[in-house]
Amino acid sequence: MNEDSFWQLIEDCRPAEPDPDAELLAATVTERLGRSPLSLVIGFAEQLSWALYRLDRKEYGHDLGGDAFLYTRAAVVAAGRTVFDRVVQDPAAFTPYATDLIWAEPLLYAPDRAYKRITGEEWDRDTRYSYESCSNIEGWAEAD
Template identity: 75%
Template sequence: LSWTLYRLDRKEHGEGLSGDAFLYTRCAVVAAGRTAFESVMQDPANFVPYATGQIWAESLLDTPDHAYERITSESWDRNTRYSYESYSNTEGWAD
């Protein structure tokens, strides 16, 4: 999940969006499935309906934690290689 959100964290997708709005909109793309994700990665114009329609999927961020807790009965102190936070993909925001 973190890797996928990180890959969507690009200037051509997020320019003009606030940090939280951009994150939750990227979550909506991921929640829409592989086809939607690949479409947005191929053509940034396909991100526009998610951003302009304010289709958010904030709750997707909690899904891995809840799944881990349900399976192990322990809380997950997750550290990921890639940050899903908005604007953390410096390569995706480079000019």
């Protein structure tokens, strides 16, 4: 799955009604991926990890703890490509997510649940980029 396909899937699965915790989005993504080839599930996990990794930077941290920061970054991804790109370009656009504690934790588990649907097994996932908070060393390095 390439980056465009990832964002298209997010857009296609976003519900029309408000979904403050991204539960409906995550369920729809899981359902779609669960009917897809395993390679798409793996590709989605890679793209999700890459997007979250890109937001794992000091300028977005806003003194949020590890899990809160992760779930807030997931909310930016759940909001779609336009919002994500805006936040990447302007860290101030992240502030409403951090101050209002907008989270999308369920999106993190969508590829794992789809994997289990397809294989019947738990996934010991290991993506190229870690989405855990503070794993992007360059994003947390002090400026020279």
